[in-house]
Amino acid sequence: MISRNTDLAIALCLTLRVVYGLALRQTQGLMRSVAALMGFDIAVPDFSTLSRRSKGLALPSTKCRTTSGPVHLVVDSTGSKVFGEGEWLENKHKTKA
Known part of the structure; x- marks a missing residue:
């Protein structure tokens, strides 16, 4: 428990x-x-x-979002992180949208 x-x-x-x-x-x-x-x-x-x-x-950081797009909650061995639309992919692939 x-x-x-x-x-x-x-x-x-x-x-x-x-x-x-x-x-x-x-x-x-x-x-x-x-x-x-x-x-x-x-x-x-x-x-x-x-x-x-x-x-x-x-x-986890909850930056002010100007859009009402989706929010991604990513949980891995390092903890949890909150990303806005497209931020997760940018962070993962180290690119800019």
């Missing part, structure tokens, strides 16, 4: 919050639904814990 207070769990919840533009209570509900759908019996951080712990965590 994953501890509800790990930095990784908090960072994942807050990153998904930014990607989907959710309020803290909605983020808590999303994470509970995902855990239930996957059949996992894990503790999901509640909205007040997310609020308190968000102040001390370094989250």
